[in-house]
Amino acid sequence: MKESASRWRVNYQQAIEYEIINSPHLFQLQNDSILSVGKTEQARRFVVMDRNVEKYYAEEIHNYFSHHQIEAKIISIPSGEEHKTLESYLTIVQELDAFPINRRNEPIIAIGGGVLTDIVGFVASSYRRGLPHLKVPTTLMGYVDASIGIKTGININGNKNRLGAFAPPQKVFLDKTFLKTLPKRHILNGVCEIIKLAIIKDADLFRLLETHGSQSIEEYFQNAEGDLILDTAIQGMLEELEPNLFEEDLMRKVDFGHTFSYGLETRHETNLLHGEAVLLDMMVSSLIAKSRQFISEEDISRIFQLIDQLGIELDTTILDSDMLWASLNERTYHRDGLQRVPMPLGIGGCTFVNDIKQDEIINAVKKLEDRMILNYDHA
Ligand SMILES: NC(=O)c1ccc[n+]([C@@H]2O[C@H](COP(=O)([O-])OP(=O)(O)OC[C@H]3O[C@@H](n4cnc5c(N)ncnc54)[C@H](O)[C@@H]3O)[C@@H](O)[C@H]2O)c1
Numbered sequence: 607m608k609e610s611a612s613r614w615r616v617n618y619q620q621a622i623e624y625e626i627i628n629s630p631h632l633f634q635l636q637n638d639s640i641l642s643v644g645k646t647e648q649a650r651r652f653v654v655m656d657r658n659v660e661k662y663y664a665e666e667i668h669n670y671f672s673h674h675q676i677e678a679k680i681i682s683i684p685s686g687e688e689h690k691t692l693e694s695y696l697t698i699v700q701e702l703d704a705f706p707i708n709r710r711n712e713p714i715i716a717i718g719g720g721v722l723t724d725i726v727g728f729v730a731s732s733y734r735r736g737l738p739h740l741k742v743p744t745t746l747m748g749y750v751d752a753s754i755g756i757k758t759g760i761n762i763n764g765n766k767n768r769l770g771a772f773a774p775p776q777k778v779f780l781d782k783t784f785l786k787t788l789p790k791r792h793i794l795n796g797v798c799e800i801i802k803l804a805i806i807k808d809a810d811l812f813r814l815l816e817t818h819g820s821q822s823i824e825e826y827f828q829n830a831e832g833d834l835i836l837d838t839a840i841q842g843m844l845e846e847l848e849p850n851l852f853e854e855d856l857m858r859k860v861d862f863g864h865t866f867s868y869g870l871e872t873r874h875e876t877n878l879l880h881g882e883a884v885l886l887d888m889m890v891s892s893l894i895a896k897s898r899q900f901i902s903e904e905d906i907s908r909i910f911q912l913i914d915q916l917g918i919e920l921d922t923t924i925l926d927s928d929m930l931w932a933s934l935n936e937r938t939y940h941r942d943g944l945q946r947v948p949m950p951l952g953i954g955g956c957t958f959v960n961d962i963k964q965d966e967i968i969n970a971v972k973k974l975e976d977r978m979i980l981n982y983d984h985a
Pocket of ligand 1: 656659662685686687690744747748753757767784785786789795
């Protein structure tokens with residue numbers, strides 16, 4: 607609206623709404639939930655899947671689309687963080703150019719882990735200024751975290767997620783049967799994000815992990831208790847994401863474990879998984895919290911016991927206090943000049959601090975290393 611001869615103000619609001627739907631056996635022929643979005647008569651779908659997903663599920667997915675008479679172009683891209691690149695992005699764009707889809711009602715379908723859904727989400731956000739997309743997470747990390755929010759991105763110039771966009775999916779379909787073929791290390795990787803939520807906001811989830819975590823991991827979350835853990839984690843994650851989808855509020859509980867991990871992941875891109883880096887960060891943060899008396903020794907011991915009981919190994923040899931300090935400073939810059947580091951307040955509570963000193967990091971790393979040596983001696 608025009609306010610004066612030389613000033614105009616534009617004000618437009620768009621509601622964001624999408625559903626995350628549990629739909630087991632998503633590509634069984636009689637399951638039509640993924641076709642509930644977009645047109646289905648004389649329709650096309652552009653599907654991108656992770657190369658390892660292709661190995662196990664390509665035939666089932668091809669059969670599904672041909673059974674439903676959808677002309678599908680199904681491509682795969684190589685897996686892993688090292689492929690979260692501009693090259694992968696451009697490969698998808700070229701394939702899209704060669705297989706034009708209706709930009710309104712033939713959504714792109716992303717089937718894979720967090721790397722795949724982040725890349726495809728970014729393509730969808732930018733190709734022809736935005737196409738609808740559906741996400742189907744096939745890793746635990748994707749299931750409880752990467753696929754259910756609206757962040758997308760690729761790594762560039764040695765920086766994680768430096769190019770990206772906030773891009774809401776049209777729908778997210780959860781089919782936990784994909785987890786059956788996931789390597790155990792990647793199951794544990796996702797469990798680290800669940801532990802994060804438990805420590806920082808949900809003492810009940812922590813107890814659930816203590817009681818049913820090991821069994822659920824053993825059964826790749828195909829059991830009823832596994833369902834309960836996954837649903838509770840997703841609920842908790844969404845409670846944090848929904849009111850702050852675009853991260854206007856920089857004090858995010860879900861950033862617990864995401865301060866020092868940034869440096870760790872950047873330095874060890876090819877051999878350290880996201881959840882593993884997050885767990886190391888959580889332990890350093892928790893020991894700083896302990897020295898500030900935010901959390902008791904008893905609760906710290908429960909956290910260490912849980913990790914041990916779930917069979918997750920912590921490689922403390924890669925902790926380098928100078929690098930963690932640099933990572934904190936980088937995140938401070940990212941968080942608009944304040945550290946805003948989430949810290950546990952007991953188990954299930956959270957507070958934020960802005961005044962962590964380098965010495966506290968050095969002490970916490972030393973304590974963590976000592977604890978690991980003690981554990982090793984007892985083993
Ligand atoms: N967008 C977000 O909000 C958000 C949140 C958390 C993490 N992330 C991103 O997610 C990425 C990590 O995701 P990830 O841990 O899923 O890693 P990933 O996508 O690399 O997948 C892990 C491995 O599992 C394989 N795989 C996937 N599904 C499989 C299946 N069903 N069976 C067998 N193998 C399978 C993949 O090929 C890969 O080798 C990071 O890049 C991180 O930045 C994004």
